[in-house]
Amino acid sequence: MTPSPEKTPSVKLAWAVSWSAFWTGFPLKLIVALLLLAAGINPWEGGGLIALLLVSIPIDIWALGLTARTVFLERLGLDIDAPVGFTLWWQGAVLGGLVLGISYYAVSGAVDVGKKVAAGIIGLIKKVFPHFPIAEQITVELLLWTIPVTILALVLLLIWLKLFGWCIKRLIASSGTTSSASYFERVRQWDSARVPDDVGLMITSFGAAMVLVTIAFWMVLPVTTPHPHQDYQMPEVSKPAKPMKPEDALKKTENSLAKAEAILASLEDAKSKESKKPERKGK
Amino acid sequence: MMEHMGLQPKIKSTVRCLDGPIGEVSHVIADPLTLEVSHIVVKSNGTERQVPVETIRSADENTVELSCKSAQVPEFPAFVRADFLSSKEVEIPHLEDRIHAEPGEIFVPFPELERSCARRTFFTGFTTLMGVLIGFPFVWPVLQYVMKPMYAPFDNRWWKIGNTSKIKQEDIGVQFTFKKSFRDSVLQREEDKNNWVVKASPATLKQIYQHGDITFTDNVGNVVWVNRATVPYVAYSGKCPHLGCGYKWRSHKTRGQVFLCPCHLSIYDVAGTVLDGPAPRPLDVLPIKISPAGEIEVIDIEFKAGKREQVRIA
Amino acid sequence: MNALFQQVYDFVEERIGLKTLEAKLMKEPIKGGSRWAYVFGSVLLFIFIMQAITGMLLMFYYIPSADHAYASTQFIIHEVDYGWYILSYHFWGSSAMVVMVFAHMSQVFLWGAYKKPREMVWLVGLALFGLVMAFGFTGYLLPWDQRAYWATTVGVEIMDKTPVIGDFLARFLKGGPTPGQMTLSRFFVIHVMILPGALMGLAGLHLFLFRSAGPAGPFRGTPDELKAKTDFFFPRQVWKDIMAMGVVFLIISTLALIEPVQLLEQATPDPGDYHPEPEWYFLFLFQLLRWKVFSGEFGQFLGAIAIPGLFMLLLVALPFIDRNPERNIFKRPIALLCWAVVMIGITVLTVSAILNREFLD
Structure with a gap:
């Protein structure tokens, strides 16, 4: 029971491809973001963001290719003879940039207007109920402007999905061929597409890459907190004592010892003289 | 049907x-x-x-x-x-x-x-690899974390432990206790420590310094102090070199006055030499300084117990 | 080497039947095949193990005394190598645990997996949910800073409003009429001994019950499709579980780096400039209690005890009320609506609580 490509809603198709492609690429991008963060580079702005976006390109092309082929094969029974990942990536990216650009202005405009309208409505409510409590006011105001903004954002997302779905359908129409395999064989096909030809090589190289990434993480991870508490007094680190000259120290000790012995001797002398004089003092 | x-x-x-x-x-x-x-x-x-x-x-x-x-x-x-x-x-x-x-x-x-063998091998291998790797990023930080206090630099501070006037006679063990205050993680603590000091007779002194001067080093090998035979006072760490018990100055039925460890009955003479018992090395001599007024100062060095040779640990 | 390994394996096999054990643990055919939607339970187990490990590591340096708890936590953050990372991981791990519990419960709810014959799995799961919340609540006090102290003070006052046992419960937790050393000791023991023990026992029971009842499988699909995709728990589901665990590990580490734990001032019964607030996953309840409807003694009881209590009771009764065997969420509009309302409600109240901050400065 395979639905024909023409009858599958394009939004559904776009969602199936982009959702799984997102999660397929996400862990790899996260590794890069984590490394940047550990190195003290903010991955959400400036050079960090550019690095992250650059790394994302091959990851996204690979992820889109893998997941789109799976969706085509499993749900639509189609084999595609085209660079699926690259085609979908640039089309999705162009559309994404377009829709994201429009969304930025549309949503931020809607937020401004929404907040003003919500504040106006709250003002009206306050005229009727002068003791409208603050906690309720916050929630009502929040709902008043977030509901329309959320709907707008969802609509924009749907527009992107619809457009992306059209791209996918065009790709299918131009280079898709109906697979003759049964449902079971198709499941097997896309499943095997994930198994590399040389299993041992793949696992070893992946493992080695992960070990290298981990070591890089250890090298950049700060040893002490990057955000110390303003009032925390670090204990004064005991500076390495200046290398002492044992000869000097020894001479000093010997001198003082000689003095001590002289004092002791004189004390003992005095004591013995004293004890000789009054021989039986106690009794 | x-x-x-x-x-x-x-x-x-x-x-x-x-x-x-x-x-x-x-x-x-x-x-x-x-x-x-x-x-x-x-x-x-x-x-x-x-x-x-x-x-x-x-x-x-x-x-x-x-x-x-x-x-x-x-x-x-x-x-x-x-x-x-x-x-x-x-x-x-x-x-x-x-x-x-x-x-x-x-x-x-x-x-x-x-049924596909390659597939099973791949996922089994991959799963095992990931299982091993998942905790891997923690290994180094955790190791460093637990090791933080383990290799603290040696404490080379001098402690005043008492006055030579307490020692009335040559070649007897006299116990000197002192309060040692130090930072113990976040706590500022004070501990009662104990050392033994002997006013050595020339014969005892000769026995103690039979291998020459006694040198003390810090963790990187710099010389901190040298004890010389010209000083007749010798301080011993209060820790028995056998397994770290606290030993005493006692009179023994046949051997007379000796240092005796009550834990495993190691017996040392006044020069710290092992006379009997399981101890692997003589008593540990500490760096000592005597002021003109007779104030005794020592570095409270701690050596590893149970070893033939001295290994400084604190 | 291999021969030695084989000998050891044979020795154990002969005595405990490793092959059967392995077959029973690993070769469980998964109806409709392994899925990413099934990873939440395993991920929770992983987060718990990581919490246990980081928690034990924190106890290497933490001192559960009112005089030293704050200083020793600061010591971990500032002086012990990577202490800040381990503490921040533990802190964000607790949030991840709560998020994942919500995800797991949502998945089970939407998949209709609480229905017959899996009612007991659901009930034990709810008890585990309670334990996770208790973990968060008790752990919050341990750093003994202002945030910790005040969240606990308010939380215990809320519990005090429980009918009949409230007063006893509050005094039991505080170890007296007011918070102090006894409170810290009790929270510490509950957090590091009682709750982990209870959680391990109940999680074991949860897994046993789940294995006895068998996985629910997808809620739609023809028998042929289900059969074509069927595979064993190992290796594919385990692989998915582990990948998900890896992602969660990365997310928690990332959060620990973005926002490492920073303590406020040491706890004192004078809040100073600090506006007390609980951990973010209790914020929605906290915000609810600011509503006028929930003022006064009765209102307080209603908002703090009755409504959350009734909600939990409803969840307990759910598999017994909802006896319709239909599992497809798209054919259970009331269930879907209820889930959406609860999730949106929690989100809106949480955001409200954050917005409410600016009215306090």
């Missing part, structure tokens, strides 16, 4: 076709999704064949009647053990409660997706 749901053919019962008996039921095959019997395995002339339950006309205690002729039986697929899993080899809840097959076995089809 009979109701197939919940059918429970008896193992070993005779299987009859429309035209006579052909063999017996040896095992049953179940559907892992519905937990119902899907096939019976019929053993006929030494070969086992899978017969779908739809073919069964009726079944009672001893016989299973099939709705086909004996000539049709060879058309049923042969039962290949490798294509199936026994209920002992998989975990399917309630399967064995629903279907009884002793003395035979219940079989379920081997999942098609698990």
Whole structure:
């Protein structure tokens, strides 16, 4: 029971491809973001963001290719003879940039207007109920402007999905061929597409890459907190004592010892003289 | 046709076709999704064949009647053990409660997706690798974390422990206790420590310095202090070099006045030499300084117990 | 080497039947095949193990005394190598645990997996949910800073409003009429001994019950499709579980780096400039209690005890009320609506609580 490509809603198709492609690429991008963060580079702005976006390109092309082929094969029974990942990536990216650009202005405009309208409505409510409590006011105001903004954002997302779905359908129409395999064989096909030809090589190289990434993480991870508490007094680190000259120290000790012995001797002398004089003092 | 749901053919019962008996039921095959019997395995002339339950006309205690002729039986697929899993080899809840097959076995089809060997090897290998790697980023930070206080730099501070005037006689052990205050993680603590000081006679001094001056170093090997035989006072660490107990100055029945450790009965003479007992090395001498007024100062060095040679640890 | 390994394996196999054990643990056919939607339970187990490990490591340096708890936590953050990372991981791990519990419960709810014959799995799961919340609540006090002290003070006052046992419960937790050393000791023991023990026991029971009842599988699909995709728990589902664990590990580490734990001032019964607030996953309840409807003694009881209590009771009764065997969420509009309302409600109240901050400065 395979639905024909023409009858599958394009939004559904776009969602199936982009959702799984997102999660397929996400862990790899996260590794890069984590490394940047550990190195003290903010991955959400400036050079960090550019690095992250650059790394994302091959990851996204690979992820889109893998997941789109799976969706085509499993749900639509189609084999595609085209660079699926690259085609979908640039089309999705162009559309994404377009829709994201429009969304930025549309949503931020809607937020401004929404907040003003919500504040106006709250003002009206306050005229009727002068003791409208603050906690309720916050929630009502929040709902008043977030509901329309959320709907707008969802609509924009749907527009992107619809457009992306059209791209996918065009790709299918131009280079898709109906697979003759049964449902079971198709499941097997896309499943095997994930198994590399040389299993041992793949696992070893992946493992080695992960070990290298981990070591890089250890090298950049700060040893002490990057955000110390303003009032925390670090204990004064005991500076390495200046290398002492044992000869000097020894001479000093010997001198003082000689003095001590002289004092002791004189004390003992005095004591013995004293004890000789009054021989039986106690009794 | 009979109701197939919940059918429970008896193992070993005779299987009859429309035209006579052909063999017996040896095992049953179940559907892992519905937990119902899907096939019976019929053993006929030494070969086992899978017969779908739809073919069964009726079944009672001893016989299973099939709705086909004996000539049709060879058309049923042969039962290949490798294509199936026994209920002992998989975990399917309630399967064995629903279907009884002793003395035979219940079989379920081997999942098609698990048949590809390369695939299984790949996912098994990958899973094992990830399982090993998942905690890997923690290894170094955790090691450093637990090691933080373990290799603290040596404390080379001098402690005033008392005055030589306390020592009235040569060659006897005199205990000096002092309060040592230090930072112990977040706590500022004070501990009672104890050392022994001996005013050595020339003979004892000669014995102690028989290998020359005694040098003390810090963790990187820099010389911190040198004790010389010109100083007649010798301080011993209060820690027994055997296993770290606190020893005493006691009189011994045959050996006279000695240092005696109550834990394992190590006995040392006034020069710290082992006279008897399990101790592996003489008492540990500490760096000592005597001020003109006779104030004794020592560095409270700690050595590892139980070793032949001295290993400084604090 | 291999021969030695084989000998050891055979020795163990002969005594405990490793092969059967392995078969029973690993070769569980998964109806409709392994899925990413099934990873939440395993991920929770992983987060718990990581919490246990980081928690034990923190106890290497933490001192559960009112005089030293704050200083020793600061010591971990500022002086012990990577202490800040381990503490921040533990802190964000607790949030991840709560998020994952919500995800797991949502998945089970939307998949209709709480229905017969899996009612007991659901009930034990709810008890585990309670334990996770208790973990968060008790752990919050341990650093003994202003945030910790005040969240606990308010939390215990809320519990005090429980009918009949409230007063006893509050005194039991505080170890007296007011918070102090006894409170810290009790929270510490509950956090590091009682709750982990209870969680391990109940999680074991949860898994046992789950294995006895069997996984629910997808809520739609023809028998042929289900059969075509069926595979074993190992290796594919385990692989998915581990990948998900890896992602969660990365997310928690990332959060620990973005926002490492920073303590406020040491706890004192004078809040100073600090506006007390509980951990973010209790914020929605906290905000609810600011509503006028929930003022006064009765209102307080209603908002703090009755409504959350009734909600939990409803969840307990759910598999017994909802006896319709239909599992497809798209054919259970009331269930879907209820889930959406609860999730949106929690989100809106949480955001409200954050917005409410600016009205306090």
